[in-house]
Amino acid sequence: MMQRPQRGDPFWIWMLHGWEAFSWAIIGLLILQTTLGSAPAPEKYGSLALMGILALGWVVVRARPNRPPGAGYAYLALLVLVVGSLAYLRDGFGVLYTLALPQFVIFANGVRSAIVSSGLGALAITVGGLTREGWTTGNVTANVISSLAVYAVSITLTLLTPRALEIRDERAQLRKQLAGAEAEVADLQRRQGAAEERERLAREIHDTLAQGFASIIVLAEAARTGLATDSVRSAQQLTSIEQTARENLAEARALVGSGARSAAPGASADALRRTLDRFTEDTGIAVSAELPDLDLDQPTRIALLRCTQESLANVRKHADASAVGVVLTAGPDAVELEITDDGRGFLVAEAAGFGLDGMRRRLAELGGELTVTSSPGDGTRVLAVLPAKLPAKGSPA
Helix, strand or coil, X not given: CCCCCCCXXXXXXXXXXXXXXXXXXXXXXXXXXXXXXXXXXXXHHHHHHHHHHHHHHHHHHHHCCCCCCCHHHHHHHHHHHHHHHHHHHCCCCCHHHXXXXXXXXXXXXXXXXXXXXXXXXXXXXXXXXXXXXXXXXXXXXXXXHHHHXXXXXXXXXXXXXXXXXXXXXXXXXXXXXXXXHHHHHHHHHHHHHHHHHHHHHHHHHHHHHHHHHHHHHHHHHHHHHHCCCCHHHHHHHHHHHHHHHHHHXXXXXXXXXXCCCCCCCCCHHHHHHHHHHHXXXXXXXXXXXXXXXXXXXXXXXXXXXXXXXXXXXXXHHHHCCCEEEXXXXXXXXXXXXXXXXXXXXXXXXXXXXXXXXXXXXXXXXXXXXXXXXXXXXXXXXXXXXXXXXXXXXXXXX
């Protein structure tokens, strides 16, 4: 039995079901006309009963979502009986066979059964009409020709419908595949978003909390070692530990509270100077800096600050340097941060740490790039370049 049309079905399927609905509208008008008309009682009540039984059978079959396989054929048998009986009872009621043609296609389970059942319907109206009008040669010829003509239309409908059903099924399959693909894409996007968020949090934790804890450990070890020989220096280191711990706590609250990037307080040069001063205070390594005051947006300030913190952390842990240079310069469309040290250097191609990769990703998100130049014994140069539109001199910030 053909299911009701759905969005995207071929026009042919919609036409058949529209024709079916139209036939019931005409049957409703015939019921009204018969009820209000002055036909003889046997014809009037007989035709009303037949049309009422047919309508009830249609409702029963259509209303059951899980109907038995034979329900459609039972309804078609009732349809053949009713149209034949109406053709016998009332003049002109044989037209119901023409109106009911789509139902033979809709309720049958195949082409052959649709052709056979509609043929039985044509035979029924022919026999019914001839029984009422008389079996004269003229009546037989006229009824047979008209029935065959309508039956030919029924066969045409039946033969054209399978291709429309194939198209409908193909479209239904495509819709199903599309829905599955959309669900898969949505799932991939959710996973990608979760992975990106985990990566972002990992980078933020590495660049802030992890670096702070590493600094606390180094300072604590130095303070413990110098307690007996240099209490003043140890006191300074303990103060640095307290300050670093407070900063870590603030970073942790920012990460947990909003999930947003931690803000670099103040102007970019001020934040960098504070970071360099802390580095010199904690390590004793001399730092020369050229840090002009630049009006940069917050993401750029944060990126430059994190690159500076990561570079200095690497100098502290690996370089064994005696001097560090930091230069911040601005061009027409970009800002550059160069950090150099005179330490032991390393082979860049063999570097596998999370820090350098994290810096590259952070800069790439802003359209920038990171260049690291180093070799054993020759120190290290880190160059961060970020696009930045700076106000022209003399213009308001």
